[in-house]
Amino acid sequence: MNRIQAFFFTFILCTVIPVPGLAQQDQNETTKSVKASFKKTVAVLHPTEGNTSSGTVTFTKVEEGIRIEADLSGLREGMHGFHIHEYGDCTAADGTSAGGHFNPAGSPHAGPEDSPRHAGDLGNVTVGADGTASYSRVDDIISFQGDHNILGHAVIVHEKKDDLSSQPTGDAGGRLSCGVIGIANTEKE
Numbered sequence: 001m002n003r004i005q006a007f008f009f010t011f012i013l014c015t016v017i018p019v020p021g022l023a024q025q026d027q028n029e030t031t032k033s034v035k036a037s038f039k040k041t042v043a044v045l046h047p048t049e050g051n052t053s054s055g056t057v058t059f060t061k062v063e064e065g066i067r068i069e070a071d072l073s074g075l076r077e078g079m080h081g082f083h084i085h086e087y088g089d090c091t092a093a094d095g096t097s098a099g100g101h102f103n104p105a106g107s108p109h110a111g112p113e114d115s116p117r118h119a120g121d122l123g124n125v126t127v128g129a130d131g132t133a134s135y136s137r138v139d140d141i142i143s144f145q146g147d148h149n150i151l152g153h154a155v156i157v158h159e160k161k162d163d164l165s166s167q168p169t170g171d172a173g174g175r176l177s178c179g180v181i182g183i184a185n186t187e188k189e
Contacts, residue, residue, distance in 0.1 A: 038144065040186055043155040043179035047074065049093035053177035057135075057155050058184065065140035066150075068122065072135075072157060072177075075127040081162030081172025082135065084120030084142065088152040088180040095175030098154035100168060104147040111164035112139065119148045121170075124162050155179050 039061045047053050055072035070082070085098035092098075101109065102120030110117035119141050125133040142150050157177045162170035 038183045038186075040184040041144065041151055041181045042184040043181045045072070045155060045157060045177040045179035046090065047177050048090075048095045048175050051176045053157050055133075055157075055177065055179075057179065057181075059142070059144075059150060059181065061144060062138060064138045066142050066144070067138050068135065070125060070133070070135040072125060072127070072133045073131055075125075075131050075133060075157065075176065076159075077127050077129050077131070079124040079126055079161035080133070080176070081156075081158035081160065081170055082122045082125045083118075083156050083158070083162075083172075084122065084150055084181070085154045085156050085178075086120070088154050090154055090178035090180060095154075095156055095178040098156055098175070098178055102150065102153050109164075109166070109168050109170055111162075112137065114164070117141070119150075120153070121162075121164075123164065125157065150181050151183065153181050155181060 041059045043057045045055045045057065052074035053072065054074055055070060057068065057070040060067045084102040085100065086102050087097065087099040089097040101118040103118040107116035107118055110121055112121055112123040125135045127133040142148050144151060156175045158172035158174065159176055160173035162172040164170055
């Protein structure tokens with residue numbers, strides 16, 4: 001077999017016989033590309049055991065940071081603590097599997113406009129007599145990359161008002177609902 005025949009034989013083998021792991025590598029590259037380019041995430045909140053609170057929280061990348069918008073229902077009238085927590089785990093009946101507030105910088109607990117604060121300190125939602133609440137603000141601490149990346153963390157609505165100062169949780173009480181932040185399907189919009 002001369003060099004030209006050997007070249008063509010090798011070429012045919014490489015194009016016909018799949019290389020193990022190559023398809024997985026292509027799939028991983030596609031997944032990385034999607035994750036690197038997403039502009040919106042969503043958490044669908046479900047009630048913890050014995051509660052009725054539910055809702056949707058979206059996080060959208062905007063020029064000033066991340067716009068947070070929440071639509072919640074099934075809550076008692078008044079103010080309720082609202083936080084991003086350290087784990088994307090809502091498996092515990094009481095929501096405690098989500099851990100404490102998301103705090104990658106090791107900062108003290110505070111209000112959403114304070115500095116320093118936990119990255120997950122979003123303050124309070126105000127619930128009307130009909131049991132619903134809306135929340136909208138832009139946050140410049142959380143992000144979709146780096147140490148303050150919120151993807152895969154949980155959003156929790158608490159039973160009481162966050163006093164924005166008690167350490168480490170703002171004395172916001174139990175967890176009424178929990179949802180994990182994932183990449184939003186923007187193709188449906």
